[in-house]
Amino acid sequence: xxxxxxxxxxxxxxxxxxxxxxxxxxxxxxxxxxxxxxxxxxxxxxxxxxxxxxxxxxxxxxxxxxxxxxxxxxxxxxxxxxxxxxxxxxxxxxxxxxxxxxxxxxxxxxxxxxxxxxxxxxxxxxxxxxxxxxxxxxxxxxxxxxxxxxxxxxxxxxxxxxxxxxxxxxxxxxxxxxxxxxxxxxxxxxxxxxxxxxxxxxxxxxxxxxxxxxxxxxxxxxxxxxxxxxxxxxxxxxxxxxxxxxxxxxxxxxxxxxxxxxxxxxxxxxxxxxxxxxxxxxxxxxxxxxxxxxxxxxxxxxxxxxxx
Amino acid sequence: xxxxxxxxxxxxxxxxxxxxxxxxxxxxxxxxxxxxxxxxxxxxxxxxxxxxxxxxxxxxxxxxxxxxxxxxxxxxxxxxxxxxxxxxxxxxxxxxxxxxxxxxxxxxxxxxxxxxxxxxxxxxxxxxxxxxxxxxxxxxxxxxxxxxxxxxxxxxxxxxxxxxxxxxxxxxxxxxxxxxxxxxxxxxxxxxxxxxxxxxxxxxxxxxxxxxxxxxxxxxxxxxxxxxxxxxxxxxxxxxxxxxxxxxxxxxxxxxxxxxxxxxxxxxxxxxxxxxxxxxxxxxxxxxxxxxxxxxxxxxxxxxxxxxxxxxxxxxxxxxxxxxxxxxxxxxxxxxxxxxxxxxxxxxxxxxxxxxxxxxxxxxxxxxxxxxxxxxxxxxxxxxxxxxxxxxxxxxxxxxxxxxxxxxxxxxxxxxxxxxxxxxxxxxxxxxxxxxxxxxxxx
Numbered sequence: 001x002x003x004x005x006x007x008x009x010x011x012x013x014x015x016x017x018x019x020x021x022x023x024x025x026x027x028x029x030x031x032x033x034x035x036x037x038x039x040x041x042x043x044x045x046x047x048x049x050x051x052x053x054x055x056x057x058x059x060x061x062x063x064x065x066x067x068x069x070x071x072x073x074x075x076x077x078x079x080x081x082x083x084x085x086x087x088x089x090x091x092x093x094x095x096x097x098x099x100x101x102x103x104x105x106x107x108x109x110x111x112x113x114x115x116x117x118x119x120x121x122x123x124x125x126x127x128x129x130x131x132x133x134x135x136x137x138x139x140x141x142x143x144x145x146x147x148x149x150x151x152x153x154x155x156x157x158x159x160x161x162x163x164x165x166x167x168x169x170x171x172x173x174x175x176x177x178x179x180x181x182x183x184x185x186x187x188x189x190x191x192x193x194x195x196x197x198x199x200x201x202x203x204x205x206x207x208x209x210x211x212x213x214x215x216x217x218x219x220x221x222x223x224x225x226x227x228x229x230x231x232x233x234x235x236x237x238x239x240x241x242x243x244x245x246x247x248x249x250x251x252x253x254x255x256x257x258x259x260x261x262x263x264x265x266x267x268x269x270x271x272x273x274x275x276x277x278x279x280x281x282x283x284x285x286x287x288x289x290x291x292x293x294x295x296x297x298x299x300x301x302x303x304x305x306x307x308x
Numbered sequence: 309x310x311x312x313x314x315x316x317x318x319x320x321x322x323x324x325x326x327x328x329x330x331x332x333x334x335x336x337x338x339x340x341x342x343x344x345x346x347x348x349x350x351x352x353x354x355x356x357x358x359x360x361x362x363x364x365x366x367x368x369x370x371x372x373x374x375x376x377x378x379x380x381x382x383x384x385x386x387x388x389x390x391x392x393x394x395x396x397x398x399x400x401x402x403x404x405x406x407x408x409x410x411x412x413x414x415x416x417x418x419x420x421x422x423x424x425x426x427x428x429x430x431x432x433x434x435x436x437x438x439x440x441x442x443x444x445x446x447x448x449x450x451x452x453x454x455x456x457x458x459x460x461x462x463x464x465x466x467x468x469x470x471x472x473x474x475x476x477x478x479x480x481x482x483x484x485x486x487x488x489x490x491x492x493x494x495x496x497x498x499x500x501x502x503x504x505x506x507x508x509x510x511x512x513x514x515x516x517x518x519x520x521x522x523x524x525x526x527x528x529x530x531x532x533x534x535x536x537x538x539x540x541x542x543x544x545x546x547x548x549x550x551x552x553x554x555x556x557x558x559x560x561x562x563x564x565x566x567x568x569x570x571x572x573x574x575x576x577x578x579x580x581x582x583x584x585x586x587x588x589x590x591x592x593x594x595x596x597x598x599x600x601x602x603x604x605x606x607x608x609x610x611x612x613x614x615x616x617x618x619x620x621x622x623x624x625x626x627x628x629x630x631x632x633x634x635x636x637x638x639x640x641x642x643x644x645x646x647x648x649x650x651x652x653x654x655x656x657x658x659x660x661x662x663x664x665x666x667x668x669x670x671x672x673x674x675x676x677x678x679x680x681x682x683x684x685x686x687x688x689x690x691x692x693x694x695x696x697x698x699x700x701x702x703x704x705x706x707x708x709x710x711x712x713x714x715x716x717x718x719x720x721x722x723x724x725x726x727x728x729x730x731x732x733x734x735x736x737x738x739x740x741x742x743x744x745x746x747x748x749x750x751x
Contacts, residue, residue: 129434144422145425152441160357165421263539263541264539286520289387293387296390
């Protein structure tokens with residue numbers, strides 16, 4: 001008796017829960033590939049042209065400081081606070097120039113800011129739609145009035161771009177929004193691209209930027225690593241890179257062409273498709289439990305009669 | 309479903325020495341919670357943009373709710389597998405689940421940067437069904453409500469039977485000028501009693517549907533707790549990052565749930581000086597290896613499928629943590645294969661502790677230890693951060709102690725003896741040895 005019911009139970013558990021989850025995992029392995037929209041806005045950063053003047057950084061902060069709640073960051077040596085000296089992207093800094101120096105001859109600047117992915121992980125994981133991707137421009141935008149501050153976007157972003165204001169009692173997430181509410185609206189170009197004196201940042205549509213990047217690779221193949229970073233990484237990004245050094249040395253991680261969000265969403269969708277599985281599970285369990293309870297009550301009544 | 313006589317209140321004082329020790333820990337923790345709200349999360353924690361989730365999420369939410377799965381695991385056993393002999397354990401299991409989930413919710417409110425926006429979870433236009441976090445949040449909120457409903461009969465029963473001694477004592481203690489009129493107070497209390505008496509049988513009729521909901525919801529959100537990390541494909545170590553994360557988390561919470569139900573029962577029997585419920589415990593213990601063996605098989609099968617077995621045996625930092633987690637669960641389950649060990653409170657305690665530790669370590673590995681956001685990021689919790697978690701756990705224990713004294717939660721020992729014999733005869737027809745520990749501590 002006992003053995004059969006245990007087997008039944010395991011069968012049931014296997015059929016409902018485990019089967020579904022396993023099938024979710026199986027499905028996720030088969031990639032369908034997502035549609036890339038090359039009409040979206042983006043930027044092409046050419047590390048070989050960058051002179052490291054950081055004009056883009058100060059322009060970004062000047063333009064966006066009020067809107068994005070950015071503040072100046074004092075360096076340790078600078079007691080009077082004369083310079084804005086962020087050491088990394090942070091709750092006060094949306095874009096940053098860094099120098100990677102391997103030797104006296106081999107070095108490169110690199111610019112960090114939001115990659116504006118084709119399939120952004122942060123948008124996929126935000127539980128309250130505070131992170132959104134605009135349909136036409138492709139800008140990955142953040143709305144602090146919806147954000148609950150769970151920081152799941154930070155966990156999810158493979159480039160570690162969204163930053164949190166840890167030191168504030170009323171914090172928010174900070175990340176580049178292509179100057180959507182400021183410079184882009186007023187002048188039609190991002191502040192960093194407008195300011196760059198060396199022409200290292202080119203603003204435009206993704207298809208134009210890709211064309212330009214491949215043209216530059218063709219024109220000077222010796223100068224560059226033969227790869228446009230962001231063309232395929234993580235499903236493709238709208239912020240593209242050219243550089244003379246391997247990209248992972250510049251702090252840009254190696255990412256497979258499949259967007260991480262594709263993988264996770266496929267599993268989640270398989271389990272919760274149409275909410276059928278949870279409802280089926282609930283009704284099956286209800287059926288069993290009610291049946292068991294009736295059996296038990298009958299048993300109890302017999303018992304009481306016996307007592308009397 | 310009228311099982312009220314099955315349970316009894318714990319006799320004895322509430323305000324003991326351990327009560328005040330726990331209370332001071334709670335107060336210290338809440339002091340730091342205050343600091344966090346005034347000066348920001350960075351002022352009390354070591355979390356950073358690389359490690360945006362620290363121990364509050366890893367322990368209080370991801371691990372704490374698994375440890376609070378006793379109610380879930382025992383409810384499956386009692387209502388789905390129809391093992392009514394375990395029914396006496398269910399109230400204390402549900403009570404700990406209630407505290408576990410309630411306090412996980414509380415630490416989420418400490419952890420959230422902008423908690424005042426949490427109302428967005430109830431606005432359909434803001435819903436984001438792609439997010440595992442959305443699913444977890446709604447499910448956990450719903451489950452906490454269900455747990456309160458499941459526990460409500462205990463409160464209603466004790467209101468029905470209450471003589472309002474404490475209430476009258478407070479009234480007598482108050483100055484006559486501010487004390488309410490005795491007659492009106494009695495009338496009003498009588499109203500409450502009647503209300504409770506009216507509600508209790510009606511609630512009992514529909515309770516089974518909530519109980520089943522209380523089984524469905526954890527199945528959903530415990531697997532989603534695993535799904536949360538699916539997206540971190542570049543950050544989570546390949547030993548743990550797999551499409552099977554949801555399944556592994558679900559199985560993991562079931563075996564943690566049964567083990568914690570055993571531990572809970574042994575510890576409360578020991579500290580409240582009640583006899584050990586060895587019959588129920590050994591039965592529960594017999595179930596655990598079934599779940600753990602499936603879990604271990606999935607872990608190994610998945611590793612070999614993805615060609616990561618070598619990473620597990622490499623002997624580096626990550627493989628060390630993986631082996632610890634794996635061996636704790638495997639070792640604990642191995643002990644339970646021996647019938648003799650299943651019938652000894654000491655061995656049960658050891659193996660259940662190993663399985664809970666191993667299972668909890670698995671969750672730590674996924675959320676923190678195996679999580680590497682890139683070069684230059686480090687995380688180890690700060691003192692204040694730990695104290696907030698410790699304070700919350702202390703509050704949980706404190707609440708449990710107060711609740712078992714105020715409401716009928718623990719199995720009724722007199723009735724339980726008879727009950728046990730019934731289950732006993734059914735389950736083990738063969739000869740069995742007398743249990744040395746069982747009746748020794750009864751008073």
